Amino acid sequence: MPDDPITFRPATPSRWADVEALFGERGACGGCWCMAWRLTRAAWTAGKGAKNKRALKRLVRNGDAPGVLAYDGRTPIGWCAVAPRADYVHLARSRVLAPVDDQPVWSVSCLFVLKPYRRQGLSARLLDAAVAFAAGRGARIVEGYPTTPYAANAPAPFLWTGTVSAFERAGFTVAARRSASRPVMRRSAAQRDRPVACRP
Numbered sequence: 001m002p003d004d005p006i007t008f009r010p011a012t013p014s015r016w017a018d019v020e021a022l023f024g025e026r027g028a029c030g031g032c033w034c035m036a037w038r039l040t041r042a043a044w045t046a047g048k049g050a051k052n053k054r055a056l057k058r059l060v061r062n063g064d065a066p067g068v069l070a071y072d073g074r075t076p077i078g079w080c081a082v083a084p085r086a087d088y089v090h091l092a093r094s095r096v097l098a099p100v101d102d103q104p105v106w107s108v109s110c111l112f113v114l115k116p117y118r119r120q121g122l123s124a125r126l127l128d129a130a131v132a133f134a135a136g137r138g139a140r141i142v143e144g145y146p147t148t149p150y151a152a153n154a155p156a157p158f159l160w161t162g163t164v165s166a167f168e169r170a171g172f173t174v175a176a177r178r179s180a181s182r183p184v185m186r187r188s189a190a191q192r193d194r195p196v197a198c199r200p
Contacts, residue, residue: 005073006122008129009199010065015076016057018069022076027053028112029160034067034081037090037109067110068129070122077117080126081110082134082142096179097145100186106134108144111162123162127170135189143186144172 011019027033031048033056039047047055059066066087070078085107091097099105108130111123131142146162164183172185 006077006125007071007199008126008132009069009071010133011060011067011069011079012065013061013063015069016060018071018076019056019060019067019079020053022069022079022112022114028079028110034079034110034112037088040089065133068126068133070113070117070126070129072117078113078122078126079111080108080123080130082106082108082130084139085143096182097184098178100143100176100184103141104139105141105143105186106139106189108142108162110160111166112160121169123166124169127162127167127172131170131187131189139189141186142172142189143175143184145182145184148181148183 009015022028023033027049031052032044033052035047035052035055036044038044039052039055044052056066064083066083067079067081069076070080083106085091085099085105088107088109090109091107108127111126113122113126127144131139134142144162144167146164146167147159148164164185167185170187172187174183175186176184178184
């Protein structure tokens with residue numbers, strides 16, 4: 001779509017101000033700053049607000065690009081966190097989200113979309129862009145841990161891992177279901193039939 005104003009970019013050091021503007025004073029939700037799965041529960045709770053913000057800023061400033069940003073023109077409007085599964089200490093402790101097999105995977109841990117842009121399909125497009133970004137860094141499989149459809153009417157802050165419907169629209173399929181409310185969904189990073197790019 002040549003007139004489509006929505007573009008996707010990795011969260012590189014030059015875009016920290018955009019991450020900061022998108023997340024706002026609350027750090028997207030409750031001072032999280034997208035660190036809930038990267039830290040132990042105790043460290044995350046103790047860091048709510050400024051400390052978590054500094055932790056995310058270090059990741060971005062170090063060039064780790066811990067996620068992908070969506071833009072409407074020059075305005076940041078959405079975020080999808082994606083990284084190698086090993087970067088998320090929460091996953092190492094989860095029985096429900098334990099590894100499906102021994103294949104190396106990248107994980108989507110968080111989706112955040114500004115309120116005016118919700119329910120317009122942006123989450124699925126962010127997932128596409130996150131897969132493209134991960135593929136560019138050598139990922140072969142990307143997986144996520146969304147909320148099931150019957151919980152999709154929950155307040156937006158409780159849907160931060162995404163919904164099953166958004167993952168399905170982005171080409172993910174269920175790889176494991178150890179909980180009725182939290183499937184493990186996967187997509188091959190080599191899948192090229194979706195026309196979404198994440199440009200540098």
